[in-house]
Amino acid sequence: MQPYRILLSDDHIHAREGIREILEEYEDFLIVGEAVNGEEALSLAEELMPDIILMDIQMPVMDGLEATKRIKMKLPYIKVVMITVSDDIKDLFDALKKGAQGYLLKNIQPEAWYEYLKAFALDEVPMSKEIAYQILKEFPQEKKEVKEEKTPLSSRELEVLQLVAKGFSNKEISETLFISEHTVKSHLKNILSKLHLANRVQLTYYAFQQKLI
Incomplete structure (x- = not known):
């Protein structure tokens, strides 16, 4: 490599x-x-x-x-x-x-x-708990401008997204959902692709904006 x-x-x-x-x-x-x-x-x-x-x-x-x-x-x-x-x-x-x-x-x-x-x-x-909290604090100032959308994610992908937004690492997500880390990575790749986003920070924004957590 x-x-x-x-x-x-x-x-x-x-x-x-x-x-x-x-x-x-x-x-x-x-x-x-x-x-x-x-x-x-x-x-x-x-x-x-x-x-x-x-x-x-x-x-x-x-x-x-x-x-x-x-x-x-x-x-x-x-x-x-x-x-x-x-x-x-x-x-x-x-x-x-x-x-x-x-x-x-x-x-x-x-x-x-x-x-x-x-x-x-x-x-x-993973998103640090402090950063996730900072996003949560700023979110109420932005939410009026955000139009909620019907999510293209599956129920399992939504579960993964919600844990990402709470600051969970891949390992913690795998242990919480009883799936392998490889499967977590696969879900994250699909989530980013479906939402046209680039990283966990943007995923956390999306989760707050769409009131998923």
């Missing part, structure tokens, strides 16, 4: 060096480029077509939030993972709303990076 191609965007050279050292330990990941600000990240994303961008939030010229928004508009299939020293729920929620797949705190243990990034690459990272 080809390694996942990584673009690293961070204005601090020591942070980039540290992340590079961590990822070079694993054959699953290959750093193909480094950017020092959001504008350069956008340019390199178009040039290098990475699988994943590790995006710092606070950067000069163009910050990571704006860069993520622009990259996802032009290249929606690239996964963007925010890397930050802050666990400020507002920053992380803003990043997810702009299309980021998830986030990593820079101060987590080095050995945890591989596990998290592999899960991000496979789109298996």
Whole structure:
């Protein structure tokens, strides 16, 4: 299997060096480029077509939030993972709303990076309970604008969707519904396809908007 191609965007050279050292330990990941600000990240994303961008939030010229928004508009299939020293729920929620797949705190243990990034690459990272709660808090302000639709999902797919929106991981969903993780992944793939959505954040929005939970 080809390694996942990584673009690293961070204005601090020591942070980039540290992340590079961590990822070079694993054959699953290959750093193909480094950017020092959001504008350069956008340019390199178009040039290098990475699988994943590790995006710092606070950067000069163009910050990571704006860069993520622009990259996802032009290249929606690239996964963007925010890397930050802050666990400020507002920053992380803003990043997810702009299309980021998830986030990593820079101060987590080095050995945890591989596990998290592999899960991000496979789109298996569960929605955190805090993020799900933040969506729930914002939902009442948006629900007047949302027209409820008849869902194209089967009853089993609805069960999976509801658990995703509650922050359950694939493993937790499989244990709750007494099905294999492979079957959970298959259901998630079908759900995303039927709803024309890209990730768990958007699925959670959909579940709240359609009053499924």
